Structures are given as structure tokens and as C-alpha cells.
Amino acid sequence: MRIRLKYIVYLCSLLIFIIMAVTSCSIDTYATKKNDANQEILSYIADNDIDATPKTSGLVFIPINEGEGECPESGDKVAFHYKGYYMNGEVFDNSYDKSYPLIVQLGSNALIKGMEEALMMMKKGAKAMVVVPFYLAYNDREYAPVPPYSNLIFELEVIDFISVTE
Numbered sequence: 482m483r484i485r486l487k488y489i490v491y492l493c494s495l496l497i498f499i500i501m502a503v504t505s506c507s508i509d510t511y512a513t514k515k516n517d518a519n520q521e522i523l524s525y526i527a528d529n530d531i532d533a534t535p536k537t538s539g540l541v542f543i544p545i546n547e548g549e550g551e552c553p554e555s556g557d558k559v560a561f562h563y564k565g566y567y568m569n570g571e572v573f574d575n576s577y578d579k580s581y582p583l584i585v586q587l588g589s590n591a592l593i594k595g596m597e598e599a600l601m602m603m604k605k606g607a608k609a610m611v612v613v614p615f616y617l618a619y620n621d622r623e624y625a626p627v628p629p630y631s632n633l634i635f636e637l638e639v640i641d642f643i644s645v646t647e
Contacts, residue, residue: 511621518614518632525568525612540595541612548607548639555588556645559600566634573626573633582640593618596635603639611635 522541526533533543553559560582565574576583585591587601595613603609615621615630623629 514630515614515616518616518630521568521632522612522614535612535614536598538595538598538617539614540598540617542599542602543610543612545608545610545636546606548604550604551644552601552604553587553639553642553644554601556586557642558584558586559642560584560640561600562638562640563596564636566636567627568632568634595633596637599635599637600639603637605639605641608636608638611637 519535519539522535522539525531526541531541531543533541535541562576562582563574564572564577566572587597592600593613595611595617598617599609599611599613611634613633613635615632618631618633619627619629621629627633
């Protein structure tokens with residue numbers, strides 16, 4: 482009977498250890514992936530002599546053309562073109578291939594967080610390049626053809642927007 486009890490205690494202890502190890506690994510893995518993503522982005526900035534630093538959110542915003550007027554806000558409908566790249570420069574999506582720009586309402590969760598943040602920093606006619614860390618993009622989800630944990634680069638061009646206050 483005592484042997485059986487020791488055996489059960491041993492198995493329970495082992496099970497608790499395994500659960501703790503798996504749980505702590507998943508937290509460490511995400512933190513490690515986030516740190517690796519930030520390092521990849523900083524290396525990209527340095528390797529390409531880009532004069533920009535990541536925002537508090539992690540987004541890197543590189544203005545190309547400032548545009549005119551005000552910037553759109555949450556709730557505004559924005560018409561824009563984009564070209565999406567992986568960090569190696571390969572294009573994975575391009576609205577310029579379509580006969581019309583993408584039109585979305587900001588704040589409606591229709592876009593990844595990084596793209597929405599960038600659009601709210603752009604005026605009509607503005608062009609910018611943004612480097613979006615995975616945690617402001619698709620995070621740990623696959624969004625075909627984008628694999629999970631992918632840092633992305635976008636060229637953005639705001640064509641027009643309709644303000645909710647107009």
C-alpha cells in the first residue's frame with residue numbers, strides 16, 4: 482500500500498512538473514519571438530540605412546511623401562493602396578494590381594493593428610513605408626500566404642478619406 486501511495490505521489494509530482502514546464506515554455510517562447518522580431522527589425526533598419534526608430538508600439542514609420550491636410554482618425558473611411566512584403570523583399574500582396582484602392586473604416590478591425598496605426602499618421606496623398614512587427618500584424622496566426630510570427634513591410638499610399646466629423 483505504501484509503495485502504491487509513493488508511486489501515485491511521484492506520478493502527480495511528475496505531471497505537475499510537466500505542466501509547469503510546458504506553460505513556462507510557451508510564455509518564454511512568445512517573449513523570445515517578440516524579442517527576436519524586434520532585433521530583426523532593428524537589423525533591417527541598420528542594414529538599409531533607414532533613418533527611423535520604432536514607435537512605442539514597435540511600428541517603424543518611414544514617411545516618403547507627407548501629403549496635405551489632416552490625418553484620418555478612428556471611424557473615418559480611408560481609401561488607400563498598399564504593397565506588402567516579407568522582410569526578405571518578396572511581395573505577398575499588392576492592391577495596385579486591382580483596378581481600385583482598398584477602402585476601410587478605421588477602428589473596425591478590418592486591418593492589422595500596424596497598418597491601421599500607420600494610416601492614422603498619414604494625410605491625403607501621403608506615401609510611407611512601414612515595418613510591422615508580427616505582434617502588430619497577424620501575431621501567431623497564419624493568414625495565407627503569411628506564416629505565423631511574420632514581420633512585414635508595407636508601402637502605403639493614402640488616396641483619400643472621409644472624416645466622420647464632416
